[in-house]
Amino acid sequence: MPEINILQILFNSIVTGSLYILVALGLTMTYTLTKFPNFAHAEFITIGAYIVYAVTEQLGLGIIPGILMAFIVSGFVGVGSFLLVYRPLERRKSTMVQLMVSSIGVGIVIRYLIQQIWGGQDLRFKTLEFSAFNVGPIRMTMLWVIIIVTGILLVVIIHLLLTQTKIGKAMRATAANPGLAQSCGIDIDKITAIVWFIGAALAGVGGFFKAADTKLVPVLGWSVLLPAFAVIVLGGIGSFYGMIAGAYIIGLAENFSIIPLLSLGLSTDYKTAVGFIVIILILIFSPSGLAGIDWGGIFKRKKHRGES
Amino acid sequence: MLEAKNVSAGYGSSVVVDSATVEAREGDVVTIVGPNGSGKSTLLKSIVGQARVFSGEIIYNGEDITNLRTDQIVRKGIGYVPQVENVFVNLTVKENLEMGGYMIDEGLEETMNEVLSLFPELTRHMNRKVSVLSGGERQMLAIARSLMARPRMLIVDEPTANLAPKLVHKVLAKIRELAEAGYSVLMVEQNAKKALDISDYCYILASGKLVFEGRPKEVLAHEEFGKIYLGLRT
Numbered sequence: 001m002p003e004i005n006i007l008q009i010l011f012n013s014i015v016t017g018s019l020y021i022l023v024a025l026g027l028t029m030t031y032t033l034t035k036f037p038n039f040a041h042a043e044f045i046t047i048g049a050y051i052v053y054a055v056t057e058q059l060g061l062g063i064i065p066g067i068l069m070a071f072i073v074s075g076f077v078g079v080g081s082f083l084l085v086y087r088p089l090e091r092r093k094s095t096m097v098q099l100m101v102s103s104i105g106v107g108i109v110i111r112y113l114i115q116q117i118w119g120g121q122d123l124r125f126k127t128l129e130f131s132a133f134n135v136g137p138i139r140m141t142m143l144w145v146i147i148i149v150t151g152i153l154l155v156v157i158i159h160l161l162l163t164q165t166k167i168g169k170a171m172r173a174t175a176a177n178p179g180l181a182q183s184c185g186i187d188i189d190k191i192t193a194i195v196w197f198i199g200a201a202l203a204g205v206g207g208f209f210k211a212a213d214t215k216l217v218p219v220l221g222w223s224v225l226l227p228a229f230a231v232i233v234l235g236g237i238g239s240f241y242g243m244i245a246g247a248y249i250i251g252l253a254e255n256f257s258i259i260p261l262l263s264l265g266l267s268t269d270y271k272t273a274v275g276f277i278v279i280i281l282i283l284i285f286s287p288s289g290l291a292g293i294d295w296g297g298i299f300k301r302k303k304h305r306g307e308s
Numbered sequence: 309m310l311e312a313k314n315v316s317a318g319y320g321s322s323v324v325v326d327s328a329t330v331e332a333r334e335g336d337v338v339t340i341v342g343p344n345g346s347g348k349s350t351l352l353k354s355i356v357g358q359a360r361v362f363s364g365e366i367i368y369n370g371e372d373i374t375n376l377r378t379d380q381i382v383r384k385g386i387g388y389v390p391q392v393e394n395v396f397v398n399l400t401v402k403e404n405l406e407m408g409g410y411m412i413d414e415g416l417e418e419t420m421n422e423v424l425s426l427f428p429e430l431t432r433h434m435n436r437k438v439s440v441l442s443g444g445e446r447q448m449l450a451i452a453r454s455l456m457a458r459p460r461m462l463i464v465d466e467p468t469a470n471l472a473p474k475l476v477h478k479v480l481a482k483i484r485e486l487a488e489a490g491y492s493v494l495m496v497e498q499n500a501k502k503a504l505d506i507s508d509y510c511y512i513l514a515s516g517k518l519v520f521e522g523r524p525k526e527v528l529a530h531e532e533f534g535k536i537y538l539g540l541r542t
Contacts, residue, residue, distance in 0.1 A: 166406070166410065169399065169403055169406060169407060170407065170410060172396070172398060172399060172403075173396050173399060173403075173407045175398075176396050176397065176398045176399070177393055177396055179358060179378070179390070179393075180390065180393060180394065180395075180396065181396075181407070182357075182358075182377065182378035182379045182382075183356065183358075183378050183379075183382055183387075183388040183390065183454070184379075184382065184407045184408055184410045184411075184453070184457065185379045185382040185383050185410050185411035185457055186379060186407070186410050187379050188379070
């Protein structure tokens, strides 16, 4: 068995967790408002990656315009699917299952459109060079550092948006009680459309990072969608802070599972399954995920025990 | 100020309110009373765009607001306090008030101070989540939230539902106070006797139809109405 570098595994866990935050954040935002799991989110992830590819590799315009275009195009694809498909279905009182199935349909349409334009073969970002370097015992690439920094920045920005801005508070109000939000004069259609734009746009940017780290294929989004769902279920559906914790827990579980997998002589590909085993264990004890745990109560009980 | 003329309203295709006409004048507390399931709340919801008006019209300050969206109606100066889920439980008291003043572009702070002067009991909870509030405080917050939009008229759906008797009196007294301060109030209430005590005019709704309208003392003096529709003992 190769030598285990705990710091390296910890670093890799943070990279994985940050990537999951990028893709799960939009999913949790749209779920909170429209109350159905949007499977087309996978394609919002994928299309972002392809847009960056088109702008950087095919048009040669550079990475920053590429990411900006991915943000905008994925955002509009998201808001378009909400306005053209989900909102009309919601107005016809469609059930959660009907909306979920329709999202699978939307996803298939987008995926085949992608395949029609760029083909089904594996693509790689050839113009982007991310050479590896060492920081102490940790080997990293600039891409991984950017993923971590972007994840952290995003968490801070979304936290500030939700807690310090009028539009962010209106998003939380609309998610909690759309009828009451309307009676405050909030245009909930507009708020929902903004949330779909931001959610899909972030997914598109996350898709680029995933593709830059691996390869670009039309099913790229599906490889991160399931862990993204796992992250939001673990965090407690609709809980922003639970989602963040969930992303890093899954990241840690997946990467640290490499140690027992290697010692058992098993493939490290099983690490994704280990992440899901962790979720099952947590959900057995707290069906509402991390957000459902009475953390205040736990700390109080600990304090009481300490005092007595 | 507000007139609902021959309004038939309900949900989907089912008619709950049948050709009801109610009017609320400036500075008055107008109360709609009646037995459970008589369509009182549906009538209020139809006025604020949360139930469908099948026929009839709703005029506010000379403008037809029939079947407008709730946010459009609120922007015209009507505040709405629903019976249940009338505060944002995931927000703090201050954030609830800020959401109430969502439409205000300038002077949010001043408006909040004015509203808090009417509800001083909320001041000490400003940065706390709504979940720590008592039932009465929540109801006060719900009314305060609706006032943040600087409405001229308040539509209040059963403000004393599930409140302890002491709080019922407090909430109704506050509503009377608001009317004295110049707000018009159209209210639905189960506590008929107590609500009529603070009202200027009232309507009795039964099985979706208006069966009586008049001054509260007329209703209270009428033995049959009191017994049949309001559960009052004479």
